[in-house]
Amino acid sequence: MxxxxxxxxxxxxxxxxxxxxxxxxxxxxxxxxxxxxxxxxxxxxxxxxxxxxxxxxxxxxxxxxxxxxxxxxxxxxxxxxxxxxxxxxxxxxxxxxxxxxxxxxxxxxxxxxxxxxxxxxxxxxxxxxxxxxxxxxxxxxxxxxxxxxxxxxxxxxxxxxxxxxxxxxxxxxxxxxxxxxxxxxxxxxxxxxxxxxxxxxxxxxxxxxxxxMVNQSAGYALAGAVPGILGNRHPSIAPYEIFAAADRPLALAVGNNRQFAALCRGIGAEELAVDERFTDNTDRVAHVDELAARLGAVFATQTATHWCDLLTPLGVPCGPVNDMAGAFDLAARLGLRPRPELVTDGQSWATVAxxxxxxxxxxxxxxxxxxxxxxxxxxxxxxxxxxxxxxxx
CATH class of the missing domain: 3.40.50.10540 (Crotonobetainyl-coa:carnitine coa-transferase; domain 1)
Structure with a gap:
């Protein structure tokens, strides 16, 4: 061209x-x-x-x-x-x-x-x-x-x-x-x-x-901590991982105590917000297996879309695990124009924004x-x- x-x-x-x-x-x-x-x-x-x-x-x-x-x-x-x-x-x-x-x-x-x-x-x-x-x-x-x-x-x-x-x-x-x-x-x-x-x-x-590798490499450089594989979990934040909803995987990224309280309220499990094992992020990380088990049992009862529609208005960061088509569709719905279409020499071509x-x-x-x-x-x-x-x- x-x-x-x-x-x-x-x-x-x-x-x-x-x-x-x-x-x-x-x-x-x-x-x-x-x-x-x-x-x-x-x-x-x-x-x-x-x-x-x-x-x-x-x-x-x-x-x-x-x-x-x-x-x-x-x-x-x-x-x-x-x-x-x-x-x-x-x-x-x-x-x-x-x-x-x-x-x-x-x-x-x-x-x-x-x-x-x-x-x-x-x-x-x-x-x-x-x-x-x-x-x-x-x-x-x-x-x-x-x-x-x-x-x-x-x-x-x-x-x-x-x-x-x-x-x-x-x-x-x-x-x-x-x-x-x-x-x-x-x-x-x-x-x-x-x-x-x-x-x-x-x-x-x-x-x-x-x-x-920011926090992971800094953890070693500053504190000598050698991290290992945590799968979809985060070494310093909980709950911050993937859960199995009734139809597909659901990502949940709770970054502070306010969001955790809103999560517990939204799923009808207010008792978790006052459980001494989960009241603070440091405690939640220390007891992440127990917390994940409790949350997983709840999320398995409904679809990912159900939970997103319920929790997103409460300010709880969550979303389905999309494939590439779903990711582009989301970006388009949000007005981000992820796939510009242009014409050069009479030929149409697409690119990633x-x-x-x-x-x-x-x-x-x-x-x-x-x-x-x-x-x-x-x-x-x-x-x-x-x-x-x-x-x-």
Whole structure:
């Protein structure tokens, strides 16, 4: 699809050279693209980004995995081992405000595109590197999201019961690293606005995960507490788990004593609110098995919808366990527009909404994710590095 002109937006004067692949880096650059940046995605000849072939599911001929993190970008095909294409890549770096890459550390240096090499070409460049385990002693270690979930402790607290460590249903560590990378890039751009200086931004999956486990990682760092698997329960709050209603699972998230009193009133079990085992959150956590048994017996008598209709007006946080269709339906009913439908070049396409809402410069969905190399000719012309006659790239 042809690219539309970039509309005025928060980052509309920013050019991003995106050397990222798979998830963490492409997610970060998509967020920048949503905010108006001109993101130029550099892909290898032949198959391009690995995720172009990661299906099913597919939308037409396109893997939805690739489509999920590459909207609003342009694509150029470059063989970074080819001297002519390296020259083109260096010219792109020279013109870019931001470079994002998630190759294994030292790989970009092989192409003449390391941070040290890039800053000589472009002293104002913001150069963001995303790795699994950092650029120090862990630089040589390969890493995918599943591995980092395992070695980073997330699987040790996730699963149905002790002895059954389980990954999350999405590559959440990659997403978290991409979010941290985006924040780092925006901070570096602000620093450059003030000082004129470019700098390197480094984000790794392991550190992103440790930071994002918040209360669990802080419990170890500050108190030496090593948490274990609690299934759907919370280590510090009760009742905060899943109960079996008469028709389907029901999530209940009671965060304070007022909500607990309202819960007891709503289900006709006022005696629980004055039971000394349950009067305070600390007591409820200490006696969570007994409390869960009492509540479970009540919830099993009616449908999840019955309990939600009863408890939600009382200020008790609860809801059914939705599948993806139910989740999108809920967001739509709440007016959140979770699935924008746009038309580009006469073709309709859908995407998942960017969750950032800005009153003056909101995210925009300009273009569908690009076909492999769709913008190579235009980008090469802009860079002044047209391909040689007969060159198939």
């Amino acid at each position: 042809a690219s539309e002109p970039i509309s005025s937006n928060t980052l509309s004067n920013i050019v991003v050279a995106d050397f990222g692949r798979v998830l963490a880096a492409p997610y970060a650059t998509m967020l920048l693209a949503d905010l108006g940046a001109d993101v130029i995605k550099v892909e290898r000849p032949g198959s391009g980004d690995d995720t172009r072939m990661w299906g099913p599911p597919f939308a037409g001929a396109d893997a939805t995995y690739f489509l999920s993190v590459n909207r609003n970008k342009r694509s150029i095909v470059l063989d970074l081992r080819d001297p002519d294409d390296q020259r083109c890549a260096r010219e792109l770096v020279r013109r870019a405000d931001v470079v994002v890459e998630n190759f294994r550390p030292a790989t970009m240096a092989e192409f003449g595109l390391s941070y040290e090499q890039a800053r000589k070409i472009n002293p104002r460049v913001i150069y963001c590197s995303i790795s699994a385990f950092g650029s120090g002693d862990g630089a040589a270690l390969p890493g995918y999201d599943l591995l980092v979930q395992a070695v980073g402790g997330l699987m040790s607290i996730t699963g149905p019961h002790s002895g059954a460590p389980t990954k999350t249903g999405v590559a959440v560590v990659d997403v978290l690293a991409g979010l941290h990378a985006t924040v780092g890039v925006l901070a570096a751009l602000r620093h450059r606005d003030v000082t004129g200086e470019g700098q390197r931004v480094e984000v790794n999956l392991l550190s992103s995960l440790l930071s994002s 960017n969750p950032i809402d800005l009153s003056q410069s909101p995210p925009r969905y300009r273009n569908a994710p690009p076909a492999l190399g769709a913008d190579s000719a235009d980008i090469r012309a802009w860079l002044g590095t047209p391909k040689n006659e007969g060159d198939p790239r």
